[in-house]
Amino acid sequence: MTYHFPKPKSRTEAQVDFRQPTKEDGSEVWKLVAACPPLDQNSMYMNVVQCDHFADTCVIAERDGKMLGWISGHIPPESSDTLFIWQVAVHSDARGLGLGKKMLRELVARDTCRNVRQMETTITRSNEASWGLFRSFARDMNGKLSDAPHYECEAHLDGRHATEHLVTISLPRKALRMVA
Ligand SMILES: CC(C)(COP(=O)(O)OP(=O)(O)OC[C@H]1O[C@@H](n2cnc3c(N)ncnc32)[C@H](O)[C@@H]1OP(=O)(O)O)[C@@H](O)C(=O)NCCC(=O)NCCS
Numbered sequence: 001m002t003y004h005f006p007k008p009k010s011r012t013e014a015q016v017d018f019r020q021p022t023k024e025d026g027s028e029v030w031k032l033v034a035a036c037p038p039l040d041q042n043s044m045y046m047n048v049v050q051c052d053h054f055a056d057t058c059v060i061a062e063r064d065g066k067m068l069g070w071i072s073g074h075i076p077p078e079s080s081d082t083l084f085i086w087q088v089a090v091h092s093d094a095r096g097l098g099l100g101k102k103m104l105r106e107l108v109a110r111d112t113c114r115n116v117r118q119m120e121t122t123i124t125r126s127n128e129a130s131w132g133l134f135r136s137f138a139r140d141m142n143g144k145l146s147d148a149p150h151y152e153c154e155a156h157l158d159g160r161h162a163t164e165h166l167v168t169i170s171l172p173r174k175a176l177r178m179v180a
Helices: 023-034 044-053 099-108 128-140 173-179
Strands: 016-019 059-063 066-074 082-090 118-124 145-151 164-170
Touching (some): 023 044, 023 066, 059 099, 066 099, 128 145
Antiparallel strands (some): 059 066, 118 164, 145 164
């Protein structure tokens, strides 16, 4: 899918293409994630496997062949109505232009997500950019957003990582039809 930003104010607002990753993208994804704190850095191998096995629920945003954005997601094996978003990364040169939200819309519009009725993600309390992104997406989709502690600092994360709150956004059929 190709989007054209309406009134380009700068080069970063020029044409951005959205596509599924291939295993050739894994190392570049790894570099983009590394450049986007506070995201956790996983192994390059993991990003290669993610690009290879979960391409249907991952998206790359690029302009002139340069990777500007990445979302990894999957449909959990026992929740076929749920798209779980793992990481969202937008290069610092391209933030604030709506790219994060456009990538989320691109994913829910895919045929793979035809049975999806809700989006889930986890967010630490301090990640304001992530809360801003998902609240804004929920508003656009007329979805209801709820959250609750899920992967907890002491109980699950060995005291080494802040508690991750599970955020659930309902995706009304009408809104899904509009993005498809
Ligand atoms: C979070 C991130 C992906 C947002 O990408 P983006 O393309 O700039 O986001 P968008 O332009 O689509 O903005 C969507 C909404 O989020 C809000 N938002 C974006 N950055 C924000 C910030 N730093 N603080 C508060 N709100 C923010 C925007 O205001 C917008 O809301 P609005 O529609 O009400 O104006 C990007 O800042 C990033 O890569 N951060 C580092 C990695 C990270 O924290 N990822 C999220 C965790 S998975």
